[in-house]
Amino acid sequence: MLRTASRSAFKRTLASHAKPQLTELSNGLKVATNTNDQAGSACVGVVFGSGSTAENPYNNGVSSVLANFFKAEGAQPAAKAGVQLSTNVSRDSQSFLASYAGAAGLNKTLDLLQSQIAGALGSASDSAFTGALQKSIKQAEQFELNNHAGRALEHLHSTAFQNTPLALPVRGTVEALQELEKVDIQSFAQSHFRNSNAAIVGSGNVSHEELVKAVESQLSLQSGEKPELKKKSSFLGSEVRLRDDTLPKAWICIAAEGESVTSPNYYVAQVAAEVFGSFNASEPASQIQGVKLLDEIQDYHLCDSYDHFSLSYKDSGLWGFAAEISNTHQIDDLTHFTLKQWNRLSISVTEQEVARAKSLLKLKLGSSAVDNVSIANSLGTKTLALGSSPDLTEVFGKIDAISVKDVRSWASSRLWDQDIAISGTGQIESLLDYMRLRNDMSMMRW
Amino acid sequence: MPQTFTSIAKMGDFILKTPALSKIVVPVAHQFVKFSGYRKMGLRFDDLISEENDIAQKALSRLPEEESYARNFRMIRAHQSSLTHHLLPKTQWIKPEEDTPYILPFLLEAEAEAKEKAELDNLELVKS
Amino acid sequence: MIGSRMRMLAARQYHISAKDSASKVSTLAVRVHAGSRYATKDGVAHLLSRFNFHNTGNKSALRLVRESELLGGRFESSVDREYITLKATFLKEDLPYYVSALGDVVYKTSFRPHELPESVLPAAKHDLAKAQACPVKISESLLYNVVFRNNLGNAVLYDGVQKVSLEDIKTYADKVYTRDNIEIAGLGVNEADLKRFVNDSLFASLPQGTSLAKESAPKTYVGETRLRSSKGDSVAAIAVPVAKADFATYEVLATYLTSALSDLSSVISKVKFDSYSNAGLFSLYVKGPDAKAVSENVQKVVSSLKKTQDISVAKDATALRLALKSETEPFVEQLSLDKVKDFKLGKFSYVAVGDVSNLPFADQL
Numbered sequence: 001m002l003r004t005a006s007r008s009a010f011k012r013t014l015a016s017h018a019k020p021q022l023t024e025l026s027n028g029l030k031v032a033t034n035t036n037d038q039a040g041s042a043c044v045g046v047v048f049g050s051g052s053t054a055e056n057p058y059n060n061g062v063s064s065v066l067a068n069f070f071k072a073e074g075a076q077p078a079a080k081a082g083v084q085l086s087t088n089v090s091r092d093s094q095s096f097l098a099s100y101a102g103a104a105g106l107n108k109t110l111d112l113l114q115s116q117i118a119g120a121l122g123s124a125s126d127s128a129f130t131g132a133l134q135k136s137i138k139q140a141e142q143f144e145l146n147n148h149a150g151r152a153l154e155h156l157h158s159t160a161f162q163n164t165p166l167a168l169p170v171r172g173t174v175e176a177l178q179e180l181e182k183v184d185i186q187s188f189a190q191s192h193f194r195n196s197n198a199a200i201v202g203s204g205n206v207s208h209e210e211l212v213k214a215v216e217s218q219l220s221l222q223s224g225e226k227p228e229l230k231k232k233s234s235f236l237g238s239e240v241r242l243r244d245d246t247l248p249k250a251w252i253c254i255a256a257e258g259e260s261v262t263s264p265n266y267y268v269a270q271v272a273a274e275v276f277g278s279f280n281a282s283e284p285a286s287q288i289q290g291v292k293l294l295d296e297i298q299d300y301h302l303c304d305s306y307d308h309f310s311l312s313y314k315d316s317g318l319w320g321f322a323a324e325i326s327n328t329h330q331i332d333d334l335t336h337f338t339l340k341q342w343n344r345l346s347i348s349v350t351e352q353e354v355a356r357a358k359s360l361l362k363l364k365l366g367s368s369a370v371d372n373v374s375i376a377n378s379l380g381t382k383t384l385a386l387g388s389s390p391d392l393t394e395v396f397g398k399i400d401a402i403s404v405k406d407v408r409s410w411a412s413s414r415l416w417d418q419d420i421a422i423s424g425t426g427q428i429e430s431l432l433d434y435m436r437l438r439n440d441m442s443m444m445r446w
Numbered sequence: 447m448p449q450t451f452t453s454i455a456k457m458g459d460f461i462l463k464t465p466a467l468s469k470i471v472v473p474v475a476h477q478f479v480k481f482s483g484y485r486k487m488g489l490r491f492d493d494l495i496s497e498e499n500d501i502a503q504k505a506l507s508r509l510p511e512e513e514s515y516a517r518n519f520r521m522i523r524a525h526q527s528s529l530t531h532h533l534l535p536k537t538q539w540i541k542p543e544e545d546t547p548y549i550l551p552f553l554l555e556a557e558a559e560a561k562e563k564a565e566l567d568n569l570e571l572v573k574s
Numbered sequence: 575m576i577g578s579r580m581r582m583l584a585a586r587q588y589h590i591s592a593k594d595s596a597s598k599v600s601t602l603a604v605r606v607h608a609g610s611r612y613a614t615k616d617g618v619a620h621l622l623s624r625f626n627f628h629n630t631g632n633k634s635a636l637r638l639v640r641e642s643e644l645l646g647g648r649f650e651s652s653v654d655r656e657y658i659t660l661k662a663t664f665l666k667e668d669l670p671y672y673v674s675a676l677g678d679v680v681y682k683t684s685f686r687p688h689e690l691p692e693s694v695l696p697a698a699k700h701d702l703a704k705a706q707a708c709p710v711k712i713s714e715s716l717l718y719n720v721v722f723r724n725n726l727g728n729a730v731l732y733d734g735v736q737k738v739s740l741e742d743i744k745t746y747a748d749k750v751y752t753r754d755n756i757e758i759a760g761l762g763v764n765e766a767d768l769k770r771f772v773n774d775s776l777f778a779s780l781p782q783g784t785s786l787a788k789e790s791a792p793k794t795y796v797g798e799t800r801l802r803s804s805k806g807d808s809v810a811a812i813a814v815p816v817a818k819a820d821f822a823t824y825e826v827l828a829t830y831l832t833s834a835l836s837d838l839s840s841v842i843s844k845v846k847f848d849s850y851s852n853a854g855l856f857s858l859y860v861k862g863p864d865a866k867a868v869s870e871n872v873q874k875v876v877s878s879l880k881k882t883q884d885i886s887v888a889k890d891a892t893a894l895r896l897a898l899k900s901e902t903e904p905f906v907e908q909l910s911l912d913k914v915k916d917f918k919l920g921k922f923s924y925v926a927v928g929d930v931s932n933l934p935f936a937d938q939l
Contacts, residue, residue: 038593038594041898076834076835079835084891084894084898102897284693285635285648288639352644356643359643359644359645362646363646363663367599370901371898372901510687566640
């Protein structure tokens, strides 16, 4: 029904996919590229394998300060040269990237990167650091004030991984940021911005050989041992409630422990999350998705939107969902129906549901790798976490190989009757207590 | 198999298309309508269809405004007649040509939608 | 045989462009000169856009969504002042399915009466509520209205001020969904394949029609308007209509004012340059919770823009911005930035939204 006759003939004309290339330099620095010579621009940059997990409660937020420093200090020379800077801070990594087209050229762009990183390592003025610090504080305050969904998700991490590195918020806390000084920022940069902890990445119209050559002659980072975390992150079933009845809605997150980036079940967990996917009550096409959970949610308008996620980090991960709810008196129904559907992953998830999830996951991964900046960013983080970044064709192959049985056995060991972490903010009076929710993670009979 | 509006409509069409059947059934139907007497209380046949189910509710919600208003009026009038144990004056009886199926098309559409949803919810994947 | 030849000839008249790439995902976009500037009633373009991907003669909306999920694809329809754009993003090998699905939508949407109140209007209402919660968006639509009055100045979103019936939407669809009024573009798509599949789809059955786009530039005006509002921040915004010859200058100016090259970038919250086939609008927004600060900042911005300044330093950055945009967007317009040099602000239109008692009037700038 879905397959047209012309489809097989048509497959042959598809342009082939370029594979990522990787070279390790003698100083331990990795250079990875994902070339696309049809692109009109390129993106190069440095990705470091330490983000907020490398921080501690007293310097929490220093990565975000460094990101702001990079963007603010580099802004003027970059704009003049026709280079666009972007940064990304996550729990396990931070990246400093520069996009350029024609005029700027690779060498000029790398020079710019090098001078910014040298600045972060200590050569920059005090006022530059203060400016970046002020910006980070402002961002953290705005986040606390306005981004309730984001806040719920950060607190989900803080309770699930309490007292371990993954608990720290990516943006840092306002309290910790206010106490930061220039020397804290520098010493963090000096101990983490090392060859052994970095990957140089390139995507778009940049050749691997050229980048390797240019990096060898132009870019130098600190030498030294690769920084290792002293503590491993571990999951603890728990809950945190930030009830605030003055807010107009409720935002909640519930998650069980997920898979780490290196786990063999990394993609199985992603497929399982995609079985429920995302829902947005105000979008007509979203209302008619093939998700059984939606029948119950829509009959009683249980939430405005939800998003199922499988977040993976070096040591651990989170598998669960986040929801935005205006029908705040029926949160108990929402969580009950949702968790009962999670039960189905272990016992009765269907072939069709898994096939749907696999296709949508492929679409998600494929369409997130369109612009050069996100390609470069994921190339860097994957290279650092896994040793090398898998090609999308390989990834699609792995996803295709996942069967209903794989999803069921993954769910039976990771979701069925497992502990959960809960967080919520806004009008969460009807969010049930931990034990009631925990009981929904399994069924007595079915 | 439980009867659906779709199957009833299909059967009706079949009877009307078959001269031998329609010769018998149509007069019987006319007699049934006459004896059941709903027209004398100012009702149309479609007013009698049970509305306590999702399909009928959906169809009702999609009725054009004037149809919906007229339906409510007929029902209230019929209740009043029933309450007072009177039939309507003969001039207000529903004439056969007025007794047309106004909600049936909506019922059929709602039913088709529900059927399609059930089918798509329970697709079987065929490996190719 | 002759029939298929005829269809080939017909399809050749579509504006089809495609750019192949190594990406695993393709984007197919159909844009129709059917945006609010061509609307026969306020909001009809928005409602038609929201009607896209509902039931068609061949397929119900439900079936389209369910099939598309299994293939790995999604749809989106958006409206602006010039275009209604239908967009499908999908795994590369499914191109034929999506060409035919989009063909179905423009040719055979069934416009069932119940879809309007059940699905189209609530979605449209949500779009409107979202836009009205944002003072910058409100200012933008006021600026358009002041500068162009009608045509590009029409309201984009349906607000119910003029009642739009199902019949209005159908008539509008018949008027705009014609062959000469449509452009098709693909990203990560082979051009020959795309042309072939368009031939085989219902796109080939669309009537010829005429393009609604006009060459002559719309009339523009200079004016000012103020809107008291307690929702969100205060905004002071200015706008200048731009002739086609000056597009490059204003693209560069937009980059210049938002980059670190200009001292003003810290006080300007948004700069937008919208270009259309025969006109453009440059708009600049200063926003903040404190209307007095907004007032000071906008005065600073305008007085500095009134002096001639060399903006050619931002050429490279603009070229990069346009190059990045062209990589992710199916429709790309070429623009030569070579001649850009100086800029000086002349006459402009002005809008104040929010705490207007503390915001300046145009003659105070």
